[in-house]
Amino acid sequence: MAKHSITKRWIFNNLGVVVLAILVIDMAIIYAVQNYFYSNAKQYLISKLNAVTSVLSIHSQDSSSNFSAEMRKMLETFNEKDKIELMAINSKGRVVLTSSGFSPDAGDPMPDYDKALSKSEGDQVYRLNRGEKILAVSVPIDSMSSEYSAVRMVTSLEKIDDTIKNYAIAITIVCLVIILIIVMTGLYFAGSIVRPIRQISGIARKYAMGDFSRRIENDSDDEIGDLCTAINNMADELSATEAMKNEFISSVSHELRTPLTAIKGWAETLMIDGGGSPDTMKKGVGVIVNETERLSQMVEELLDFSRMQNGHFTLQNANMDILAELGDAVLIYSDKARREEKEIIYNEPEMLPFVYGDKNRIRQVFINVIDNAVKYSSAGDTVTIMAYEKGGSVVVMVTDTGCGIKESDLSKVKTKFYKANHTRRGSGIGLAVADEIITMHGGTMDVTSEGEGKGTTVIITLPAVKP
Template sequence: MTRFRIKLTLTILGLISLVLLLMGTYFAKVLENSYLQSLQELLSRESRLIAQAIHFPDVFTDKATLEKRVLQVAPTDEVRLTVIDKDGVVLYDNTSHRAELENHHDRPEFLAALSGETGISRRFSETLGHDMMYVAVPIVHGTEIVGAVRSAMSMKDITDTVRGMWYSLLTGLLVTLVIGSIVVSRISFSIIRPIEEITRVARNITQRQYESRVRIKAKDEIGQLAGAINFMASSLEQQMYEISENQQRLSGVLTNMTSGVIFISEQRRIMLVNPAVEKLLGTPGHEIVGKLHIEAGKSFGLSQYIDRCLDKGEKFREEVHIYYPEERILDVNFAPYINFKGEARGVVVVLHDITEIRRLEKMRSDFVANVSHELRTPITSIKGFTETLLEGAMQDEETCRNFLQIISDESERLYRMIRDILDLSKIEQKRIPLHMSQVNVQELIASAAAVIHDQAQRKELSMALPTGEPDIWLMTDKDCLQQIMLNLLSNAVAYTPEGGEITINAKREGRNLKLQVIDTGIGIPEKDIPRIFERFYRVDKARSRDSGGTGLGLAIVKHLVENLHGQISVESKEGKGTTFTVTLPML
């Protein structure tokens, strides 16, 4: 803006200088012409007066009389007077001896006078050494022009006057420029300062500093412009605040959504993804934004549906399987993005991960099948032996007793199964209240081991209890913890061959208590480990059924541990044994 101020100042000063220069030139010319006109008229009158006085023949031809008559009419020598005959010979000159003067027949003013006109000429006089003005009038005798009277006067005074006027004009111009520079600088500053202020605010607005305002109180057009800029800045600030708030809300919604959201442009490039998509696709957002969806999604099925939505502009829903970074089942909604003109400009894809839902559905189906299978076996046995008894086997007392014992065992097994299912349902729904109390862990482990001692002894299993650790007290629900230990120990006894070993460890680790049940049993295949906590899932179904298990023990253990805010894990090698580890917080 400084350049504009300098340009404005120089422009105004240039205009002032030009106006002054033109006016000075005009007035100088007018003054010079006025002086010249006055001098010309003076010389013309002087010449005519002399011509009237000497036009008589006796005077014009007599040089002594001529000189006397001229001196009578013009006694002073302020004006140079020259009388010339028609041949150009000087008859009289009041400033020089006529003998010294050359013939004037070629002088322009003389030639004009001989033609009957008043001759006027300006030129440098070699005789006097400066510019002169010459005015010549004819001397008429009757009807004949017999000569001319020429009057001349130096133009030195006029030239000096005009030169002085030019000096005064230039001095005035210089003073005017100095004063004008100061005045114009102040004026230009007063004009430019509001513009600079408006420019500053406009630049700040482009840099998103919407709180900037123009501090001008003027009532003129500049003030109106400043008011308009301030209103625009205030409106922009409010709009950008609303846009920022909407963006924050949208970003918050997208960031915290468990469903994935992808926006694909009409050029089939990914323009927006939320963190859920990054998790589903296993790729950071900055690596896939800007790429083609077929390249970034790594799923032909998903890309095929996106292309279909882009091409047809229809909204639909499909179930898609993806296999990278892991196999997942997605419920995907495809919808075209319509802009404010009603034109389709892309596709919005919403992905719901239903892998767990499908897994739970499968587990539910398996659960129903397993329950049906497990219930059918004892019911079939009870029904078969009952029918056998009713058909006449009751007559044989020993056979009857054996059949009734089998019916009793199967009924007991059926009862345990139903009881475990009900207990598991209550635990899952957290309908079993926790009664927290200080529990001596070593005593509880010893009590649980005593319950299954007879089972272990029948299989000649050795059991090692925790030793060396001082008494460990834990704030927990005693019944829940005892049921956990009983189920783990029963499981270890059931799957450990005769002569095997079972080891129980209990130790503190920081603010947690770690309980371990280690056996030297048949172990668990690696592929079965993720599923052992499912209902009715058995690694060795025949052995489990022979042991009287229901397949619900580990599922109950898992939910009881979770109710106590703990964690359970398993490590196992097939044929070498299994280790169950329960970690509980020591409150």
């Protein structure tokens, strides 16, 4: 057991309090049972003693009777002498007559008699010198006779104590059974919490070291079960993210290597032979410029993604003409599409409402979406771009007839590092950045496709400025 484990804390805190409470209750019940039996015994002796004093009172008022003789006769004929001893105490405080015929030891105390002298009666539970536990009750009768000061009844508490002991044992057994049940159920309950927590702790350490292969066994439907499910889901996400990150690193490395190789190759060619013919010079410089542009665009995407992750991505918002930004993006890719034997069809409307946002970021989104449409299309394919107003919003739709997206990939295409098609260049974060920019503008970006080879449609919706 761990030094500060939940089970140990439960045993010393909760269980300790419960056991202490049950022990206190046990002692209180035993005390109540003892008090009940002792009280009943005392009341019985008092009632018998009152009956005796009533008879003696009658004899004391009868001048023809001998009070001492009647006292002796009453003690001799006392019918409960087998369990109760009746005593007569003289005016000097000594027991002179007993129902058993045996006088008590001279050294035995009589605290009940001492109480009776100051009150109407006295009772006391105590032990005799020989160790026997007794209950004694005394009632003064000095008003009835000058020879006797009190009558006294004494009974042994041995049988009563045996009965109380039996009750105490039974009550203690019941309390111990209750404690045992509480301990067993408590340990089971604590174990049901500690076991999955220990499992979670062990597997979490593996997650911390990058091993996402293990999953937590979950067979409960409570909060612990919810936690296990959440951690398993987190592991699935982390595993997927780790795989996408590794794939992203590989993809970016490849994307960086290709333009760098081209730039280096043409730079070495131009440096060695001085460029050769003007056509070769022009072609080499063109390749270097294009590949440098690719690198610049990729670095810009990475920087934007890093700013978003760090919360440093800001917008310079103002009312803008969205058609102007969309037109610039279309113009940028028109020549490229023509060179690759692809067609861009742009149905430009005459006018659209203004949109409140950062025009540079919105243009970046349009460039990214149109770039993807051209990139994932083949020679002879068409990219159709439309813009219109709908329900107080400006909608831009980019549809291509390219390679399309599998249904299983549609929900992931806007996820960072994810690439649905590994045969085309790209870092896998362009759509994630574009989606984040549109979301920051209060809009939405939806990607749909009917399947592989059936093209893709991207619908961007932005709230229009109210006139």
